[in-house]
Amino acid sequence: MTLQRWVFLRKLTAAAAASSSPPFSLPSSLSCCTHVLGFSQSAAANMAEEAKKLAAYSAVDNNVQNNQAVGVGSGSTIVYAVDRLAQLLGELKPMLSLLPQARQLILQHGLALSDLERHPELDVAIDGADEVDAQLTLIKGGGGCLTQEKIIAGNSKCFVVIADYRKDSSVLGEQWKKGVPIEVIPMAYVPVSRVIAKRFGGEVNLRMAVSKAGPVVTDNSNFILDWKFEDVQNWSEVNTAIKMIPGVVETGLFVNMAERAYFGMEDGSVKVRKAPAN
Numbered sequence: 001m002t003l004q005r006w007v008f009l010r011k012l013t014a015a016a017a018a019s020s021s022p023p024f025s026l027p028s029s030l031s032c033c034t035h036v037l038g039f040s041q042s043a044a045a046n047m048a049e050e051a052k053k054l055a056a057y058s059a060v061d062n063n064v065q066n067n068q069a070v071g072v073g074s075g076s077t078i079v080y081a082v083d084r085l086a087q088l089l090g091e092l093k094p095m096l097s098l099l100p101q102a103r104q105l106i107l108q109h110g111l112a113l114s115d116l117e118r119h120p121e122l123d124v125a126i127d128g129a130d131e132v133d134a135q136l137t138l139i140k141g142g143g144g145c146l147t148q149e150k151i152i153a154g155n156s157k158c159f160v161v162i163a164d165y166r167k168d169s170s171v172l173g174e175q176w177k178k179g180v181p182i183e184v185i186p187m188a189y190v191p192v193s194r195v196i197a198k199r200f201g202g203e204v205n206l207r208m209a210v211s212k213a214g215p216v217v218t219d220n221s222n223f224i225l226d227w228k229f230e231d232v233q234n235w236s237e238v239n240t241a242i243k244m245i246p247g248v249v250e251t252g253l254f255v256n257m258a259e260r261a262y263f264g265m266e267d268g269s270v271k272v273r274k275a276p277a278n
């Protein structure tokens with residue numbers, strides 16, 4: 001059941017790589033809505049969905065090349081990436097192998113499943129994020145899958161992020177208010193919470209389930225802490241320091257991992273941000 005949220009595919013043919021079609025644009029009626037008083041919530045939701053789709057299509061079209069192994073995450077944005085991959089595959093009928101968890105999504109699209117045992121190194125990984133800063137440092141794990149997501153990203157030659165405009169920040173915490181998710185071994189959640197709050201400030205809360213009693217339990221049978229930090233941090237240092245605390249499995253800080261981020265914008269364009277040269 002591990003790594004099930006990942007879709008892998010191989011052997012997209014050259015034609016897929018060649019088809020870097022321009023990003024789709026928003027219907028003009030939708031773009032215009034932003035200027036209308038009483039802009040409704042559902043129109044806002046539609047716009048965010050359209051932005052996710054733009055980002056996902058653009059990321060797939062510009063980063064997936066001939067004969068590559070590709071990892072695709074789960075989450076709301078990824079649905080569009082799988083859609084786009086399936087469109088290309090539909091035209092080309094290439095050989096495909098995919099990793100399990102969005103099982104239904106994958107099978108619906110007629111894609112096959114694979115895993116890191118068979119494909120331990122990916123050419124490209126595509127995934128969403130809860131927040132992306134100017135340096136391409138990410139917060140991920142709002143959905144609780146940070147450990148598996150980081151394993152996939154860490155075993156890809158190129159990690160590409162797709163998001164809508166609401167995830168685009170100059171510094172972390174600007175847009176995402178729920179803090180940094182941290183996966184912990186259940187018996188250690190109290191001491192880990194105390195150490196983090198004492199050393200780095202802010203507030204650390206055990207994430208509770210919404211539709212059942214008790215804490216959220218991850219796919220790895222662990223708990224999730226949400227650390228609401230106060231100040232802008234040196235994320236590289238903080239990430240390393242938190243990982244060294246006994247009982248911490250993984251943090252939702254992705255530092256120096258993403259190579260490019262694609263943001264679907266409100267005006268129907270796609271903004272691409274590249275990692276700073278190291």
Ligand SMILES: *[C@@H]1O[C@H](CO)[C@@H](O)[C@H](O)[C@H]1NC(C)=O
Pocket residue numbers: 234235236237
């Ligand atoms: C953050 O910490 C790392 C490791 O100590 C250091 O190499 C880096 O220069 C620091 N970054 C900033 C912006 O201070």
